[in-house]
Amino acid sequence: MSKVTLSHEEGKQVLNKLKEDLFRPLKNHKGFQLWALFLALMLMLFAYAYFIQLRDGLGVTAMRDYVSWGAYIANFVFFIAVALIGMLISAVLGLLNIEWIKPISRIAEIIAVSMAAVAGLVIVFDMGRPDRLHHVFLYGRFQSPIFWDVTVVTTYTAISALLLLIPMIPDAAIMKNSLTGLPKWQMKIYELLSLNFKGTKEQYQLLHKGMRILLITIIPVAFAIHTVTSWLFASSLRYGWDSSVFGPYFVSGAFVAGSAAVIIAMYFFRKNYGLKDYLTDFHFDKMNRLLVLTSLVYLYFNINEFLVPGYKMKTGDAIHLAQLFTGHFGIMFWLVQIFGLILPILLLLFKEMRKPLPSMLIAIFVLLGAWFKRYLIVIPTQLHPHLPIQNVPEEFTTYIPTGVEIFVILGPMILALIIGTILAKIFPIMPIWEVAESKGVSIETINKEFESEKK
Template identity: 40%
Template structure:
């Protein structure tokens, strides 16, 4: 048994732990580029600190712009991670194991970047301590502060728990191959994990309580984010469906983000054997399902308001359907929902590439959706004045680029600190698979079947000659 087990397992460890040891030229280039973009964004922010928010395109009428759009966007992405991994864990979907780590990781990173955005938006960032000194629990902003910090802490714990056995593997396997500080990190972070029965039991209790708890916390976060808008008396935001709409949109865009990040990491770290096309297709099914939910929400929202054409709502409806913001709206609905839905629907297009394209479309579409909600929503005149325009300045564009670069940078840096695939969970499945398969003689279980090595599914050219990170 031992020999049979050790074969794939050792290979798994070798592949997954590889990036922690070696760093290629492509990776350094990528990180260097991302650092440059982040530095540029910091420079842009410094001009905003110096001159005030006048350097942005926001004004009294359209008083939020890219920063709040990005806030909603990144918080949205963060949902996928934890929520998907928790839901998949709770329903015990077997194919999830190589996916969850990255999903949880994306959550933490996206949440950190997203949480930063409202701070960039503040007119007086120096007064952030006032939130603690004079906080009012009745304010949606405070709900955001509380729920996002709770969610961030929860998702860090939730990322960390299944990481402990893997860190122990790093501690034991990566002896002198890594520098001293990394060894120290692995030793400390693995909290003396020896894989004893009691430790396993304790960990599974901790994991079970976290995966149940994290789902309501995640749902509450995006509900509260939507309430920043829905708790005002602005006509297009004055909607009771906003909470559910935002939560669905968040998971939707989050799945798309996972698909794209996973594809990049898979290519960069040569994980083709573990993250197979099957995983992408499965995530594609989830994405397809959510296109239907999102379409339903849009029909609910726009058919009901458009049918009645009441007051200020009619202005919003018209500017979305046929006037100024029609390109954005139709790009979002057709490009970001219908088209990805169709790509997933037809078996011919439901391929690895197809899923990637769909995910890209969804991300762009969901960014448009947030743009429509924030900017077009604020454009609706409240009093008899001419509707104004929002034209983002170079500062806002730079900070947006910086936010995405930051997202990539943190992922790149932390992917060198711990394995991006949960080694022990995948290995556990191998073992289970063998135990189950032995008496049943070749009866393949569909769930675990996907985890078998599929050397033929990938072209052999994707070999070791690619530097990590060399794909982007």
């Protein structure tokens, strides 16, 4: 993209159009109420399902003593995975000064914040005694992977929230000055968030410095969060989990899931928010290239994860692999590998496929595949422990999620969508000042926005 600085008048025009386009969805827009109603309904269904689980115990799920971690834990891993995209886009690509992420970075951060915030809850929904959650803080043991997980999930959520809010400061200042006709509380939020930003040199310096510190910090935190999540499994002695590549295997898989989620979200905002001029074919092309890159890395780890034990065929590994390749989980396994990984890589090699609509459809497959991939990581291993499964009822030897369980799985997704919807409803979906800057609007022109009093 060219870096020609526009004159004040031209810049003002670009900026005004940008404001108009990005502020429009903050006011009432078509279909929003229907969407809100749908979310509220689903939330109520979830609440009812969870109530049943609280009342009757985890026995209402299909989990039993052998598969004692079921789809809830797979769901948790999925949430953490998708949340990592915030770090990849904002921090890794941001620190490399990659220009095309400017209109995407906030979408990625909203995904990161909503998924990470809900991930913690997913674990609570899986607990046998959620009423004893405070025990983790009262009696927390540093040696437990769960303790590490709680620590890093909270840290990652906090830093992601800051990475969402700090670039929001100048935007909040603009909104405070130019938005009208919104409820008082909303205007109050903008005023608070603007932190009295006036575009002085020091303020910009502080802003950039703060961002830089956060962007650097979040990289190790993000690696930690998903590596620790993988250690929940890899720290055990079970076949299929007892693997030394689980950390990078999980982290690389996370970027695949997250990239797909961003592409889907981009498509939605482009259509629904009318942002064709900002989320262009160019941006989709770039994001899809990123998806291919992350998928190739993930494919590499998949090959390691299956080929190495498959070559040796240790007794337990052999049973595990047989179950995945040709056994009980065979169909799911190959659907996930082919439609969630291999075909997307091949298809996205074609330029036409990297256009918004086809790539969004591909991304849906990738995201679905990502969820079931986690299911395949969590469940099959538990069905073949070291010692045989004997003298227990039939239901202990299989696992198919129950109806209640499915709603408690959907619940967190609804919660994440609610958080995302609220954030995308009260904040512009792109950082106005950064996008304006990348479109060549001069700082002086942007600064005018902070000074102008409300007319």
